[in-house]
Amino acid sequence: MAGNQDKVVSLDQAGAMIAARKILSLAGSHSVNSPMALIRAAIRAGASALSIIPPVTTSIASDLLIAAGAVDTFYLCYIGFETLGFAPAFRAAAEAGTLNVIEGDEPFVMLGTRAAAGGYPFIPVNKGVYEGTDLPRLNPMLKKVTDPFTGEEVYAIPALPADVCILHAQAADAQGNAQFWGGNNQELDKAMAADCVIISTERLISVDATRRDVERVNIPGHMVDAVVHVPYGAHPTASPEFYGTDEAHLKTYFDAVRGGNRDDYLDRFVTGPADHEAYLGEVGLSAMFELQKNA
Amino acid sequence: MAEQADPGTTNYSMAELMAVAMARALEAEDGNLGGVGAAAVVPMAAARLAVLTVAPNLWWFCGGASGLNPTFDNLPRSSADPKAAVGSTGKKNMLDVVDMGATGKWDWGFNGGLQIDKFGNINMIGIGPHDKLKLRGPGTVGTIWTGTLKRPYLYSMHHAPRILVDRVDYISGPGWLDGGTSRADVIGRDTLGPQLLFTPICVLDFTEDAHQLRLKSVHPGYDKDAVIANTGCELVVPDKVPETPPPTEQELFVLRNHVDRDGVLKDVRATVG
Numbered sequence: 034m035a036g037n038q039d040k041v042v043s044l045d046q047a048g049a050m051i052a053a054r055k056i057l058s059l060a061g062s063h064s065v066n067s068p069m070a071l072i073r074a075a076i077r078a079g080a081s082a083l084s085i086i087p088p089v090t091t092s093i094a095s096d097l098l099i100a101a102g103a104v105d106t107f108y109l110c111y112i113g114f115e116t117l118g119f120a121p122a123f124r125a126a127a128e129a130g131t132l133n134v135i136e137g138d139e140p141f142v143m144l145g146t147r148a149a150a151g152g153y154p155f156i157p158v159n160k161g162v163y164e165g166t167d168l169p170r171l172n173p174m175l176k177k178v179t180d181p182f183t184g185e186e187v188y189a190i191p192a193l194p195a196d197v198c199i200l201h202a203q204a205a206d207a208q209g210n211a212q213f214w215g216g217n218n219q220e221l222d223k224a225m226a227a228d229c230v231i232i233s234t235e236r237l238i239s240v241d242a243t244r245r246d247v248e249r250v251n252i253p254g255h256m257v258d259a260v261v262h263v264p265y266g267a268h269p270t271a272s273p274e275f276y277g278t279d280e281a282h283l284k285t286y287f288d289a290v291r292g293g294n295r296d297d298y299l300d301r302f303v304t305g306p307a308d309h310e311a312y313l314g315e316v317g318l319s320a321m322f323e324l325q326k327n328a
Numbered sequence: 329m330a331e332q333a334d335p336g337t338t339n340y341s342m343a344e345l346m347a348v349a350m351a352r353a354l355e356a357e358d359g360n361l362g363g364v365g366a367a368a369v370v371p372m373a374a375a376r377l378a379v380l381t382v383a384p385n386l387w388w389f390c391g392g393a394s395g396l397n398p399t400f401d402n403l404p405r406s407s408a409d410p411k412a413a414v415g416s417t418g419k420k421n422m423l424d425v426v427d428m429g430a431t432g433k434w435d436w437g438f439n440g441g442l443q444i445d446k447f448g449n450i451n452m453i454g455i456g457p458h459d460k461l462k463l464r465g466p467g468t469v470g471t472i473w474t475g476t477l478k479r480p481y482l483y484s485m486h487h488a489p490r491i492l493v494d495r496v497d498y499i500s501g502p503g504w505l506d507g508g509t510s511r512a513d514v515i516g517r518d519t520l521g522p523q524l525l526f527t528p529i530c531v532l533d534f535t536e537d538a539h540q541l542r543l544k545s546v547h548p549g550y551d552k553d554a555v556i557a558n559t560g561c562e563l564v565v566p567d568k569v570p571e572t573p574p575p576t577e578q579e580l581f582v583l584r585n586h587v588d589r590d591g592v593l594k595d596v597r598a599t600v601g
Contacts, residue, residue: 128463165514
């Protein structure tokens with residue numbers, strides 16, 4: 034959609050928009066630029082039975098949604114907490130059989146998203162990418178087909194469209210023109226592959242400020258449906274040039290879920306705080322400010 | 329039970345020794361383009377150290393932050409940390425990383441797995457029947473590219489019988505497959521299989537024809553009996569196995585002053601058993 038010139042909504046409104054949809058695409062790599070405030074708002078708004086299409090590497094963004102019981106199906110490429118260990122809620126749900134895991138990988142997620150972004154029904158890759166691996170046997174969405182031009186066998190990766198894509202930006206204006214600093218540019222295809230695009234942003238800037246710095250705009254506003262101004266909206270993941278990853282908070286989450294105390298974490302940090310300001314209060318402003326040193 | 333690998337000295341940690349050993353191996357890749365992925369703090373340190381010591385013309389791509397040839401002094405814990413791209417000479421798009429994997433344009437790369445087998449196949453998928461995994465792994469991610477990398481290098485931060493196995497439960501990253509010519513026969517590409525495997529207690533390579541795992545050197549603090557006892561697959565063990573040369577003073581100086589000023593590698597988990 035192109036839409037109107039003022040797309041700013043409240044965090045609660047954005048949470049309700051996400052909760053009304055089923056296939057959720059997440060931007061942000063690993064523990065950087067994850068749209069965490071939007072995720073917490075979606076959980077508070079009752080998001081359930083979601084299918085998640087994560088970025089190629091994901092961490093707490095996906096794991097928190099799984100911990101909250103909001104996810105049915107997960108398109109796996111990689112999920113983990115790096116030096117802390119395996120993603121605890123993902124692992125528990127997958128091993129208990131309560132989570133449907135699509136056994137994906139980098140080309141599956143990236144090219145499936147590319148296909149959806151461009152309206153291509155699928156993207157073929159040469160057979161050598163998958164031969165010798167167990168992925169074609171484990172992922173029924175990968176199909177061996179014949180190249181109509183050469184007669185060679187190739188693997189077809191289907192388009193992976195999303196109902197809604199949520200992203201955390203460093204700066205965006207009310208029209209939705211958005212800047213993502215750092216990362217590896219998965220954002221544009223993710224936005225194009227979704228019916229609805231919601232952006233949270235550290236700074237809500239004027240359209241004049243966008244015009245002065247247009248080289249930094251990664252996603253033009255015509256692709257964007259809603260903008261939410263959420264300083265510290267990526268916490269506990271990092272927001273490049275604003276704050277670093279909150280390693281201590283990630284460990285608090287990790288220990289709580291692994292230790293069987295996920296409800297305590299959810300009560301304290303997700304469903305308990307009435308809004309984002311209350312969440313910031315629970316984490317503590319001095320801790321937040323400290324993270325700026327590590328940006 | 330897994331315990332932290334101990335080199336028997338307080339002069340360096342085992343993760344530091346691993347980074348140094350991996351950096352030395354990258355001398356063979358000077359001038360070539362490769363990369364490290366997510367959860368790769370030791371390979372990141374190794375690539376940065378290699379550039380400053382033995383491989384000044386190395387080209388390397390640093391995972392999630394996507395920088396080419398970054399020049400950080402403070403090793404980040406995550407390759408996705410924006411600080412992992414500090415001082416880079418270029419940035420890559422994830423889609424172009426995938427395109428280069430599919431066209432076989434990466435010369436070298438470091439990959440690991442939940443399980444690694446005697447032919448260097450790696451498993452990031454899990455252990456047990458797929459519809460009822462006993463251990464759900466983190467996912468295949470870029471390990472799929474070990475099939476198209478010209479020269480894959482492997483590492484594991486844990487050396488244990490459950491990790492170094494006779495046959496992986498699933499292949500997410502193809503090594504030498506069933507050994508012999510099977511990799512070339514199945515993948516149909518002119519790529520070599522895994523070159524070396526670095527663990528917290530030793531370095532391994534692969535035999536020339538069968539491409540089977542072979543002990544190359546044992547780290548200080550351990551001996552070949554310890555390696556055999558902690559390995560779950562058959563190993564080719566030469567009569568004489570040298571000690572992995574410990575880090576030199578110069579290597580440690582560069583590592584601690586120009587790669588890892590915060591001492592991240594001092595407490596990275598590197599376990600045995």
